[in-house]
Amino acid sequence: MSEGAMGDQAMGDQAMGEEAFTTAAAPGGRAASAPLLGHEAEPTLFELSRPGRASWQLRTTGVPEWPAEELVPAEHRRTEPVALAEVSERDLVAHFTRLSHRQYSVDLGAYPLGSCTMKYNPKVCDTVAALPGLALTHPATPASLAQGWLALLVELEEALCEITGMAAATLQPAAGAAGELTGLLLMRAYHAARGEDRRRVIIPDSAHGTNPASVTLGGYEVTTVPSDERGCVDMAALREVLGPDVAGIMLTNPNTLGLFEEDIQAIAAAVHEVGGLLYYDGANLNAILGVVRPGDMGFDIVHMNLHKTFATPHGGGGPGAGPVAVAEHLVELLPGPRPVRLPDGGGRQSSRQGDEPRPLVDGDRRGPGEGHYSGDHRSLDEVDMRVDAGVGPSQALPAGTVPHPAGTRPAYGWVVPARSIGRVHSWHGNALVLARALTYIEVHGADGLRRVAERAVLNANWLRVRLRPTFDVPFDRPCMHEVVLAAATLRRRDGVRALDVAKRLLEEGFHAPTVYFPLIVDEALMIEPTETESPQTLEALAQAFERIVADASAPGGAERAAAAPRTTPVRRVDEARAARTLVPTFDARP
Amino acid sequence: MADYLPHTDEEVASMLAFLGLSSTDELFATVPEALRLAGGLDLPSGRPEPDVLAHLEDLAAANEGRADRLVCFAGAGAYDHEVPPAVRALAGRSEFVTAYTPYQPEVAQGVLQAVFEFQTMVARLAGLPVANASLYDGASALVEAVNLGAAASGNPTVWVSAGVHPHWRAVLRTFAAGTGHRLVEVPLADGRTAWPDAVGAGGRAPGVLVAGYPNYLGCLEDLAAVRRLADAHGALVVVAADPVAAGLLRSAGDWGADVVVGEGQAFGTALSFGGPYLGLFACTLEQVRRLPGRLVGETVDLEGRRAYVTTLRAREQDIRREKATSNVCTNQTLMAVAAAIQLGWLGTSGLAEVALRCARGTHYLRESLQGSAGVRPLTGSTAVVRELAVRTEVPARTVVERMAGEGFLAGVALSDLVGDGGDGSVPAADAEHGLLVAVTERRTRDEIDRYVAALEKAARR
Numbered sequence A: 001m002s003e004g005a006m007g008d009q010a011m012g013d014q015a016m017g018e019e020a021f022t023t024a025a026a027p028g029g030r031a032a033s034a035p036l037l038g039h040e041a042e043p044t045l046f047e048l049s050r051p052g053r054a055s056w057q058l059r060t061t062g063v064p065e066w067p068a069e070e071l072v073p074a075e076h077r078r079t080e081p082v083a084l085a086e087v088s089e090r091d092l093v094a095h096f097t098r099l100s101h102r103q104y105s106v107d108l109g110a111y112p113l114g115s116c117t118m119k120y121n122p123k124v125c126d127t128v129a130a131l132p133g134l135a136l137t138h139p140a141t142p143a144s145l146a147q148g149w150l151a152l153l154v155e156l157e158e159a160l161c162e163i164t165g166m167a168a169a170t171l172q173p174a175a176g177a178a179g180e181l182t183g184l185l186l187m188r189a190y191h192a193a194r195g196e197d198r199r200r201v202i203i204p205d206s207a208h209g210t211n212p213a214s215v216t217l218g219g220y221e222v223t224t225v226p227s228d229e230r231g232c233v234d235m236a237a238l239r240e241v242l243g244p245d246v247a248g249i250m251l252t253n254p255n256t257l258g259l260f261e262e263d264i265q266a267i268a269a270a271v272h273e274v275g276g277l278l279y280y281d282g283a284n285l286n287a288i289l290g291v292v293r294p295g296d297m298g299f300d301i302v303h304m305n306l307h308k309t310f311a312t313p314h315g316g317g318g319p320g321a322g323p324v325a326v327a328e329h330l331v332e333l334l335p336g337p338r339p340v341r342l343p344d345g346g347g348r349q350s351s352r353q354g355d356e357p358r359p360l361v362d363g364d365r366r367g368p369g370e371g372h373y374s375g376d377h378r379s380l381d382e383v384d385m386r387v388d389a390g391v392g393p394s395q396a397l398p399a400g401t402v403p404h405p406a407g408t409r410p411a412y413g414w415v416v417p418a419r420s421i422g423r424v425h426s427w428h429g430n431a432l433v434l435a436r437a438l439t440y441i442e443v444h445g446a447d448g449l450r451r452v453a454e455r456a457v458l459n460a461n462w463l464r465v466r467l468r469p470t471f472d473v474p475f476d477r478p479c480m481h482e483v484v485l486a487a488a489t490l491r492r493r494d495g496v497r498a499l500d501v502a503k504r505l506l507e508e509g510f511h512a513p514t515v516y517f518p519l520i521v522d523e524a525l526m527i528e529p530t531e532t533e534s535p536q537t538l539e540a541l542a543q544a545f546e547r548i549v550a551d552a553s554a555p556g557g558a559e560r561a562a563a564a565p566r567t568t569p570v571r572r573v574d575e576a577r578a579a580r581t582l583v584p585t586f587d588a589r590p
Numbered sequence B: 001m002a003d004y005l006p007h008t009d010e011e012v013a014s015m016l017a018f019l020g021l022s023s024t025d026e027l028f029a030t031v032p033e034a035l036r037l038a039g040g041l042d043l044p045s046g047r048p049e050p051d052v053l054a055h056l057e058d059l060a061a062a063n064e065g066r067a068d069r070l071v072c073f074a075g076a077g078a079y080d081h082e083v084p085p086a087v088r089a090l091a092g093r094s095e096f097v098t099a100y101t102p103y104q105p106e107v108a109q110g111v112l113q114a115v116f117e118f119q120t121m122v123a124r125l126a127g128l129p130v131a132n133a134s135l136y137d138g139a140s141a142l143v144e145a146v147n148l149g150a151a152a153s154g155n156p157t158v159w160v161s162a163g164v165h166p167h168w169r170a171v172l173r174t175f176a177a178g179t180g181h182r183l184v185e186v187p188l189a190d191g192r193t194a195w196p197d198a199v200g201a202g203g204r205a206p207g208v209l210v211a212g213y214p215n216y217l218g219c220l221e222d223l224a225a226v227r228r229l230a231d232a233h234g235a236l237v238v239v240a241a242d243p244v245a246a247g248l249l250r251s252a253g254d255w256g257a258d259v260v261v262g263e264g265q266a267f268g269t270a271l272s273f274g275g276p277y278l279g280l281f282a283c284t285l286e287q288v289r290r291l292p293g294r295l296v297g298e299t300v301d302l303e304g305r306r307a308y309v310t311t312l313r314a315r316e317q318d319i320r321r322e323k324a325t326s327n328v329c330t331n332q333t334l335m336a337v338a339a340a341i342q343l344g345w346l347g348t349s350g351l352a353e354v355a356l357r358c359a360r361g362t363h364y365l366r367e368s369l370q371g372s373a374g375v376r377p378l379t380g381s382t383a384v385v386r387e388l389a390v391r392t393e394v395p396a397r398t399v400v401e402r403m404a405g406e407g408f409l410a411g412v413a414l415s416d417l418v419g420d421g422g423d424g425s426v427p428a429a430d431a432e433h434g435l436l437v438a439v440t441e442r443r444t445r446d447e448i449d450r451y452v453a454a455l456e457k458a459a460r461r
């Protein structure tokens, strides 16, 4: 397929797109009917409070009721209770229910927020996350009593490694940015182990803000490489900034313009040539599931945003999960402890590399308390001796001391990689998010994941072509899962900015796209429809954009746009005042 | 079989035609041929929801140690507290669950206001004027606090009490490899930090001091002494405080902390095998421009109505990039919302009651163990609020195994936290035989009595 093929010849077919998708059915993702009640502010919980009112009910325990004075030394004892709201359960429920009615969500309608992959979050994953066997397990439960959790984590790690084409992964990082920093520390440890002190990490000018922020926290300097006129890394510029002091490069592929970095092999070769490593920011992995894998592109380190690609809900801003997968040469550096199948344990044996227990060669590097196999409660060194000596675990394991399912030996345990960079989370990562992701992966399977990528890319390209007459398309070539449009012409012509378009779209019953990112596009509108929106919804979204643009050029258009939104629970919010007169708590109210 | 993709085959064909394409493969024409995955992923094919659910149920069932099967006396930063139906129902509302970061405040007042209320509650617990919208967990909040402290004092030497949770200290060490902070661990003596009177020969004066309150062994630190020491060196004080114990204890802010961090799991989040949890972060107004992560502020809309918005955004990574105060983007908002709901449910009297009940239960357990042959307190005199470290005759891991057979998750073996070799908080011998026991408001007298009886047997050779 030539570049021109996608869309150019079809420009005249636009009517067909409309016809196909407007008459057939109503759009499922348009939320203009949402009954957002009233236009008054919701009081805070503190204003609903009335002294002496309460909701709490606690178990009858029968424990003697000593007064605080007998339990806590006077100098440490609080004299006044912490003042919290005092409300009835009925008022509490009403308050937070009303707040929920003032909140847009994926469940309400389409959420084409670029770079965030706001796809539908299957409800079955909620059921899984609420299973008592998962939700009620303490993180310090001995491995022998948490075999289900360890199995789950190992299965997820294996699936993620297959999806990314990597050797092993840590599931500890709690979000993408945490994964980035973990990856950069892996990079640092890798170079340090080779006696090299490298100073710089290269990132494209289109990179997400977490990339440079993580680079700094990783102890590196940022070198920015420009994008070329096609929206990809400028190869010539890259070669210029490459050198022996470069620790690595961080890339998003498809990049934040939604474009596949076609020169990725050349980039990988050039970076590896100078001894640098390639870091893959997996925010956009959704586009390439089952199509192409970061490992096959030459990446050494990959983070995934499970809250994007694998549909774990975004929680109003979190939690997410940001597992980091690495190539073989970095496995021994991974954070620990890692869940593993035990050699000859009751579980299925893994063919994946990196999960054999390794000796702890560098005691200083490991976190305290992490130098043992908690599956059988002996030191890792003992386990290694056993493995080395070829002694079967049946002889080596203490018999009958640990209860577990079939009365067999534990199949899974924890292990700290040989030269681990250490722990990056209080416990094992955002475990319930990980359980949701595994569920999503299993429901989809290899075939379904590939279909996810296909539909995501299909939807984005359809919108790109459909909206070509409406907005600027700064890089008008086949995109992947998202498309970056721009309101630069609209602003010049009608005085209506990307931000105004975003606010107008709220009035149209849709969440806004990401605006002003990536930074290299003037008046950027970054649209990621995701695969779970129907063509009818896309068409309705396109028509909403068309109405917005048409209205902008009508008399008074700029004023109307600046006054948007008018149908939402509050109208445009005074951000300048929020920063000038900081009120971060109820107590700070003037 | 249906999946979550709405397109009919006809629609796919029509959309492809609109793009001038004849197959979905052509959508990926920009991916170099040589890189494309031949033969697809080596994963099983998709399965219907009920089948997958059955598999996950099997895995869940294999967790024998879960808190609805074994009576949970384990803590160490993760606690079996009451999460009432009202909190579960509200925090599970899909408007909160399936939204994202409130980039469009006009349609995100729900999350924004809930977070504003959360910030207010956390600030009050900490005794400080500002709290952020959450960080990943207690450990990440501590890392951010140390980053703030070192930046504010201009001195990257950090004295960390060994009474801070061992995993948090481990995370601090991991990230110090990047920031270059010099971490100096200050050991405990009989359960409390033995802060040095002076900077030793060759040592460096601290820019940040970090203490636990109570520390992870449950002991109360002398925070006034920490403040004095900090003032002597121009250092900032970071306190890792237990937010439940704060219901009973003077707030860390009141003791003079510049930054208070904590693990907020106890408020509305189930044990969850360690995550997602909730990093709490509060600080002084003086440091607000160094605050990591999101901050919600109150303001007004165009019509003068009260409204909420994320504010002081110029600190953050998407604007400040490599000069940002932190790299955090996605945080733990849903857990923050759950905590706000839980703290709303507890209210003034409920929080005090929970803290008091924890202290009573802990005290009752301690009293009940008096004079038992195989178990004695690990630390001497210092007061114990919520968590208790004991020394068992046989190694604590053995005790935990034996107690599981008696129906208890007996606690956390200290060697699982600090390693077999011990650390600055406990010597090797105590590490092997140390057991950290937590008593929440959910533990009944009968459970504690049975626990004590079982422990007396299990702890003996």
Ligand SMILES: Cc1ncc(COP(=O)(O)O)c(C=O)c1O
Binding pocket: A115, A116, A175, A176, A177, A178, A208, A210, A211, A252, A256, A281, A283, A284, A305, A320, A322, B328, B329, B330
């Ligand atoms: C391209 C890109 N990189 C990195 C991140 C950071 O991920 P997270 O928010 O999970 O920390 C994001 C998400 O917001 C992103 O869009």
